[in-house]
Amino acid sequence: xxxxxxxxxxxxxxxxxxxxxxxxxxxxxxxxxxxxxxxxxxxxxxxxxxxxxxxxxxxxxxxxxxxxxxxxxxxxxxxxxxxxxxxxxxxxxxxxxxxxxxxxxxxxxxxxxxxxxxxxxxxxxxxxxxxxxxxxxxxxxxxxxxxxxxxxxxxxxxxxxxxxxxxxxxxxxxxxxxxxxxxxxxxxxxxxxxxxxxxxxxxxxxxxxxxxxxxxxxxxxxxxxxxxxxxxxxxxxxxxxxxxxxxxxxxxxxxxxxxxxxxxxxxxxxxxxxxxxxxxxxxxxxxxxxxxxxxxxxxxxxxx
Amino acid sequence: xxxxxxxxxxxxxxxxxxxxxxxxxxxxxxxxxxxxxxxxxxxxxxxxxxxxxxxxxxxxxxxxxxxxxxxxxxxxxxxxxxxxxxxxxxxxxxxxxxxxxxxxxxxxxxxxxxxxxxxxxxxxxxxxxxxxxxxxxxxxxxxxxxxxxxxxxxxxxxxxxxxxxxxxxxxxxxxxxxxxxxxxxxxxxxxxxxxxxxxxxxxxxxxxxxxxxxxxxxxxxxxxxxxxxxxxxxxxxxxxxxxxxxxxxxxxxxxxxxxxxxxxxxxxxxxxxxxxxxxxxxxxxxxxxxxxxxxxxxxxxxxxxxxxxxxxxxxxxxxxxxxxxxxxxxxxxxxxxxxxxxxxxx
Numbered sequence: 001x002x003x004x005x006x007x008x009x010x011x012x013x014x015x016x017x018x019x020x021x022x023x024x025x026x027x028x029x030x031x032x033x034x035x036x037x038x039x040x041x042x043x044x045x046x047x048x049x050x051x052x053x054x055x056x057x058x059x060x061x062x063x064x065x066x067x068x069x070x071x072x073x074x075x076x077x078x079x080x081x082x083x084x085x086x087x088x089x090x091x092x093x094x095x096x097x098x099x100x101x102x103x104x105x106x107x108x109x110x111x112x113x114x115x116x117x118x119x120x121x122x123x124x125x126x127x128x129x130x131x132x133x134x135x136x137x138x139x140x141x142x143x144x145x146x147x148x149x150x151x152x153x154x155x156x157x158x159x160x161x162x163x164x165x166x167x168x169x170x171x172x173x174x175x176x177x178x179x180x181x182x183x184x185x186x187x188x189x190x191x192x193x194x195x196x197x198x199x200x201x202x203x204x205x206x207x208x209x210x211x212x213x214x215x216x217x218x219x220x221x222x223x224x225x226x227x228x229x230x231x232x233x234x235x236x237x238x239x240x241x242x243x244x245x246x247x248x249x250x251x252x253x254x255x256x257x258x259x260x261x262x263x264x265x266x267x268x269x270x271x272x273x274x275x276x277x278x279x280x281x282x283x284x285x286x287x288x289x290x291x292x293x294x295x296x297x298x299x300x301x302x303x304x
Numbered sequence: 305x306x307x308x309x310x311x312x313x314x315x316x317x318x319x320x321x322x323x324x325x326x327x328x329x330x331x332x333x334x335x336x337x338x339x340x341x342x343x344x345x346x347x348x349x350x351x352x353x354x355x356x357x358x359x360x361x362x363x364x365x366x367x368x369x370x371x372x373x374x375x376x377x378x379x380x381x382x383x384x385x386x387x388x389x390x391x392x393x394x395x396x397x398x399x400x401x402x403x404x405x406x407x408x409x410x411x412x413x414x415x416x417x418x419x420x421x422x423x424x425x426x427x428x429x430x431x432x433x434x435x436x437x438x439x440x441x442x443x444x445x446x447x448x449x450x451x452x453x454x455x456x457x458x459x460x461x462x463x464x465x466x467x468x469x470x471x472x473x474x475x476x477x478x479x480x481x482x483x484x485x486x487x488x489x490x491x492x493x494x495x496x497x498x499x500x501x502x503x504x505x506x507x508x509x510x511x512x513x514x515x516x517x518x519x520x521x522x523x524x525x526x527x528x529x530x531x532x533x534x535x536x537x538x539x540x541x542x543x544x545x546x547x548x549x550x551x552x553x554x555x556x557x558x559x560x561x562x563x564x565x566x567x568x569x570x571x572x573x574x575x576x577x578x579x580x581x582x583x584x585x586x587x588x589x590x591x592x593x594x595x596x597x598x599x600x601x602x603x604x605x606x607x608x609x610x611x612x613x614x615x616x617x618x619x620x621x622x623x624x625x626x627x628x629x630x631x632x633x634x635x636x637x638x639x640x641x642x643x644x645x646x647x648x649x650x
Contacts, residue, residue, distance in 0.1 A: 143327070144334040149590045149631040152608070153338070156624045159612040160342040236459050240594050243461045244609055259462055263598075266465060267473050274469075277462030285457035 031297045041293020047286035055102040064093035066100040066253045075269045086271045088261065094272070097253035098279055104254050105283065108169055108247075109234045113227045115173045120180020121216060121223055127181070128188025129211050139185065146178040154237060158246040168247045172237055176230070183226055187219040221298045229291035232284035239280045255280050320643070328636055335628045339621045340384050344377070393622035398614050403622035406607060411626065412497025413483060414596070414603030418588040419498075420523040425530025425584055430577065432531065433538025437546060438565055448535050455532020460591055464525050464598035471521055479517040481600035488514050522599040526591060530584050537580045541573040575645045579638040586634040589627060 013030070017023035035041055054061065063082065070091035078086040078094075085094040127138040157171035191197065192215070200210055241247040242256025250257065255276040262273025359367070368374060372383055387393070393403035436448035471477045479485065484499060492499070492506040500519065503511035545551065546569055554564045593605035600606065604623050611619035 140330060144331045147331045147632045147635050148335065148338070149586070149627050151590050151593060152624055152627045155593070155608065155612060156339070156342050156620055159615075159617075159620055232457055236457075239459050240461065243459075243594065244597065245613065256459070256461075259459070259465065263465060266469055270469055273462070273465055277459060277465070280462065281454075281458045284459075285453065288453060288457050 035293050035297045038293050038296065040289050041296075044286040044289025044291075044293065047282065048290060051102055051106065051283060051286070054099055055106050058099050058103055062093075062096040062099045064096040066092060066097040067251050068092065075265065075272070077269070078271050078275070085275050086269075088258075088272045089265060089269075094258075094275055097258060098255070098276060101253040101255045101258065101276070101279075102283075104165070104248055104252065105235060105238060105280075108165060108238050109231050111169050112172050112176060112234050113231065115169070116176045117180060117223055117227055119173075120177045121184045121219060123177070124181040124184025124186075125188045125211060125215050125219060128185040129192060129207075129215060135185075138181070142178045142181045145175075146182070148175065150175040151237060151240065154241065155244070155246065158241055163246045163249055165248045168238060168241050171241070172234060176234065179230070180223055180226065184219045184223060187222055188215055191215055191218055225291060225294045225298050228287060228294055231287040232291070235280065235284045235287065324636065324640065328632070331632050331636075332629065335625065335632065336385055336388060337381070339624055339628075340381050342624075343384075343617055343621050344380075388625065393625070394618035396611070396616055396619040396622075398611060398616045398619060403619050406619065407604060407622060407626050410602055410604050410607045413601060414589065414592050414605060416498040416500065417519065417522055417526065417592055417595070417601060417603060418585060420500075420519060421526035421530050421588050422581065422585045424523060424527030425534045425588075426581060428527075429531040429534030430538050433535040434542055434565065434570060436535065436539045437542030440543065440546075445539075448539060451528075452532045452536035452539075455529050455536075460525065460529065461594045461598050463528070464522065464595055467521050467525050468598070478521045479514065481598075483518055483602055484511070484515050485518075522595055522601055526588055526595055529591060530588060533584055533587070534580065538573070538577060541576055542569060545569040545572050575642060578645070579642045582634055582638040582641065586631045589630060589634075 011022065012026045014022065014026065017026055035045075063084075070087070073083070073087050073091040074089060076083050076087040076091075078084065080086060083093050083095070085098065087093055088097070123138055123142065127135040127142075153175050154168075154171040157174055158167055161167035161170060197210060197214060200214060205213075238247060239254075239256030239259070242254040243260045245257070245260065247256060248254035250261075258276035259273045259280075262269070262271075262276070266273050372380055375383075391404050393407075395401070396403050396406055399406055432444075432448050432451075436445040439445055468480070472480050488511045491511050492502045492508050495502050495505055499515040500512060503509075503515060546565075551564060551569060554568050555561075559568075592601075592603060593608060595601065596603045596605035597609055604627060608620060608623040608627075610616075611623065
């Protein structure tokens with residue numbers, strides 16, 4: 001009697017899952033339903049999915065070479081034939097530059113998270129799990145690092161290391177890890193007292209095993225939610241460094257740098273600075289919306 | 305018995321104060337160490353930066369000796385600490401003035417901007433947050449959430465440019481970049497470092513209005529971030545309070561609603577709110593770096609960036625230190641405020 005989709009749904013939402021796989025899939029399904037119930041989060045998710053597709057297929061969909069200068073086509077307004085978003089002072093197609101720039105922005109932001117999250121997780125869980133002087137030393141270091149002004153320090157690091165994408169990543173990473181260490185420690189302190197940890201200990205699991213197999217995986221979800229929300233801030237910092245000329249170097253189409261170069265022609269050709277800035281706003285807005293949605297799903301305590 | 309408890313209380317306070325001082329010292333030492341490392345890591349040779357490329361080998365060696373670069377790193381660090389504690393940040397290559405004098409000249413402009421922005425944030429953000437919480441899920445709540453969301457997503461330098469484009473170039477509502485028109489520059493004596501306050505003291509209304517039309521836009525842009533952050537925090541604090549039982553009790557007793565909201569609920573969030581406002585101030589101090597560039601505001605952000613782009617390392621480190629120390633001091637002050645005013649944290 002039951003139709004296909006209906007049976008699947010019952011199977012997923014079953015109160016008495018027959019297997020580990022069914023329980024896991026059921027949980028994922030319930031989380032997805034809760035996430036999909038929030039239109040704003042879905043909007044953020046869709047924007048980011050589109051962005052990833054655009055970045056991945058850059059050369060295929062970009063109408064022009066992002067670096068090619070056509071001096072006869074300088075400062076064409078948006079809506080010009082074959083230049084939908086217009087051109088800049090050097091006659092480069094802004095849409096194509098945006099598309100290639102999305103690759104830079106995304107890869108820098110992802111690189112920072114990939115560097116920062118494991119470091120923060122490791123330091124935070126170690127401090128929370130072992131406690132005592134280990135905790136004291138690690139957390140004092142974290143507190144000191146947290147007390148620094150982030151942007152200013154990233155600026156100083158970027159200046160000392162010299163401008164460039166990799167150095168911008170390093171500079172941002174150095175200032176971004178403490179927040180994750182704090183978060184991971186708080187989660188660990190909550191978990192250490194749990195019954196299943198005591199059980200594991202009684203079963204003879206080693207300290208290392210408990211830390212790496214039980215504690216770290218359980219901290220991951222809240223750290224990832226935090227990282228999604230942080231992505232917005234990271235993208236803004238990357239763009240800020242680019243705006244100051246300390247990020248990706250010309251002629252690469254970094255969005256912040258594009259805004260900076262549009263500044264000189266702002267009054268006559270508003271689009272050169274406006275369009276890339278709007279792209280930055282859209283992407284970091286999307287990360288914020290996605291992050292809010294994920295937080296509601298994984299951490300219902302923060303609802304509201 | 306009473307004497308004993310008073311004694312132990314004072315011992316506890318002394319211990320707390322000692323721990324606070326230790327934290328301050330450790331954090332400050334950390335900041336010094338970081339700036340020292342940055343200063344030694346730069347790809348620029350400090351000796352060549354002073355002497356130029358064509359210095360002879362003997363002159364080079366002499367200058368190196370004079371700068372103390374032949375000593376062990378630990379000794380160099382201690383010398384660095386001593387100099388900083390004496391307010392000696394070295395000379396700026398760019399301005400040929402001692403860095404400390406440059407900073408004394410530019411820092412008041414930043415303070416003025418950050419202070420005005422924080423005032424905007426408090427005056428608009430806090431009431432907005434309270435109203436949003438009271439009218440939970442109504443239109444004003446959605447407006448507040450939208451403002452908060454955009455505030456954490458929009459690049460400040462871009463918003464500044466858009467503001468200039470609209471309010472300066474198109475509508476002519478405000479004056480353009482800079483702190484004051486050149487005509488009025490230097491017309492009032494410096495007392496506080498704030499042009500607004502100084503021109504009021506001098507009774508120079510023309511100067512005041514000109515300075516105001518210059519600061520209005522950057523302060524509004526920075527103030528927007530402060531409004532976004534403060535309204536979000538106020539809203540979530542208030543929502544937390546309004547869902548508690550003592551509020552239901554107060555309402556059941558028949559207290560008027562404004563009294564329930566402002567005396568009962570708001571009274572309870574005043575302390576955490578105060579600490580959040582202090583935090584906002586330190587964020588604005590930092591956020592002013594990019595804003596100052598956009599508006600050519602002659603503050604420490606412009607000074608720092610100018611130094612960065614010209615490899616003027618003494619100026620970079622000096623400004624980083626000053627901003628860092630202010631930031632740390634505000635953070636610790638926030639923490640102290642919280643402990644003094646909130647009985648639960650004692």
